Amino acid sequence: MTTSVAGDIVAEIHDLKKKIDAVVLAHYYQEGEIQELADITGDSLKLAREATKVRAKTIVFCGVLFMAETAKMLNPAKTVLLPDLKAGCSLVDSCPPDKLSRYQEMLRENGRKFQTVTYINSSAKVKALSDWVVTSGNALEIVKRVPAEYEILFAPDKHLGRYLQEVTGRKMILWDGSCMVHEIFSIQDLLKMKKLHPKARTIAHPECPANILEHSDYVGGTEAMIKHVGSYTEPTEFLVATEANMMWQLQNQHPQHRYLPVPGITCACNKCPHMALNTLEKVRDCMRDGKPEITWQPEFDKAKEVLARSLLNPLPAAATVAQMAGD
Ligand code: SF4
Incomplete structure (x- = not known):
């Protein structure tokens, strides 16, 4: 055009x-x-x-x-x-609601006491089956508020779940889903780029696999990334492991820095086709x-309640959380 x-x-x-x-x-x-x-x-x-x-x-x-x-x-x-x-979204596709519901049922039948914490990248039906909905921006905060006596079933992003598990120390049952864009970042290419740009800072989205996060200087959602690069007063180079259009927003808000996208294994651009x-x-x-x-849609009625209490309302005390889980 x-x-x-x-x-x-x-x-x-x-x-x-x-x-x-x-x-x-x-x-x-x-x-x-x-x-x-x-x-x-x-x-x-x-x-x-x-x-x-x-x-x-x-x-x-x-x-x-x-x-x-x-x-x-x-x-x-x-x-x-x-x-x-x-x-x-590939994460939505990786968690069909009937499959999640059957898995929850199986856990209950086995006497497991758990709350379901679901990434916002999920269908409304899946949200309706959840106790909490999180984004990469508030996931830490919400996971920390799930009472210790509950296990956490985290769906659908296994990489974000694994990262949260590591940071919070909470053991989680991880659903086997992933983002098709963040999943394919190439560790070999990242390491090559780090050699070529030894002073660059690597920033990565927590949807990336563990090997990328291990070699990153900062891990955070997109909003947190913008804030993070804004904290650098001197012009700095950043290697960025998230969807490629994020470069535009980083450049727009903090043009004093240089941003280099980390390439993927199968695709050099890392753009989300959806x-x-x-x-x-x-x-x-x-x-x-x-x-x-x-x-x-009918499922919006229940999903809306979960969304509102997770994203909009001040977090309730742990006792109230237990009540909401129907305990
Ligand atoms: S980048 Fe695309 S596939 Fe990945 S989580 Fe976002 S919308 Fe889904």
């Missing part, structure tokens, strides 16, 4: 925002041109919280399906549009046509 065509579409989107009274929310893993036109950019936690504050009639969610569903659940009165309904389904044209078209729209 030429610059002028892209510019025309962006102008159309700005007109449509006024016409349909819309706010555009975009995840840090969207293309830079989408992040640039958005009213609000953020990670899953920030966008979920921002969605609750939207006063406009419509939320245009530039991200993947579970994120748009989360916005709908937390602000049900709004029309929530997602540019491409097929924008899914996030990439959203394009400028599709953002415009969904605003013009009023679809695809996220409609209320």
